[in-house]
Amino acid sequence: MELFIPLLLIIVGVQFVKVQDQRQRIALLGRYLGQFQIEKLMENLTQGYLRALDEADPERRAQIWSMLGTAESELSTQFQRFVADFSNVWGDKTRVSTLPIAIPYATKLFPRASFDLRQALAIHAQGIAAAAENRHGLSLRDKAYTMSAELFLMQHTCHWFCRSKAVASARMLARHQTSYAQLLAAVSPETRQAYGALVGD
Numbered sequence: 001m002e003l004f005i006p007l008l009l010i011i012v013g014v015q016f017v018k019v020q021d022q023r024q025r026i027a028l029l030g031r032y033l034g035q036f037q038i039e040k041l042m043e044n045l046t047q048g049y050l051r052a053l054d055e056a057d058p059e060r061r062a063q064i065w066s067m068l069g070t071a072e073s074e075l076s077t078q079f080q081r082f083v084a085d086f087s088n089v090w091g092d093k094t095r096v097s098t099l100p101i102a103i104p105y106a107t108k109l110f111p112r113a114s115f116d117l118r119q120a121l122a123i124h125a126q127g128i129a130a131a132a133e134n135r136h137g138l139s140l141r142d143k144a145y146t147m148s149a150e151l152f153l154m155q156h157t158c159h160w161f162c163r164s165k166a167v168a169s170a171r172m173l174a175r176h177q178t179s180y181a182q183l184l185a186a187v188s189p190e191t192r193q194a195y196g197a198l199v200g201d
Helices: 004-033 038-054 058-086 117-133 140-162 165-176 180-186 189-199
Strands: 095-097 114-116
Touching: 004 058, 004 140, 038 058, 038 140, 058 117, 058 140, 095 117, 095 140, 114 117, 114 189, 117 140, 117 189, 140 165, 140 180, 140 189, 165 180, 180 189
Parallel strands: none
Antiparallel strands: 095 114
16 A cells, blocks of 8 residues: 555656647647648548549549649648748657657657657658659559558658557557558558658568
């Protein structure tokens, strides 16, 4: 009993500090993302891809793909502007822990077990731009598949920064029925190689 109360206080204290740290991260990322329509464009694209793939009429399908191409370009442009703005954030605030669970200030305690969110976002910007421009000459269906993977992996990175890798992966699985490993396999080879080298996967 003598050890229970001090242990409980330590657990409560660690949890409080963790929550405060996560709130600061969410606020920081939200402050920069809030200046753009990236999330809305992502939603429009993912829904549009489903409509295009389900559309039976060739003419109507072509119109949808054309509109999606415009949305892809706009999303890529906005994301590049976001990355440029976010690159000005002080590096100490942009570290992401690669530890399996969230530990308060883990990036300061274990700096080697971390990566820079700014570098990850730059990789995502390249991947999204390459998909939007269809640099690999994919079919429209495969282009949509690759772009979706690039966007979902970027979303996973943002959740990883705000919470932890485990939470980000669980959210991705719950929302999109896609595992982290599946995302890495579905993005372009260039993104997969650069991202894997950065985060250690």
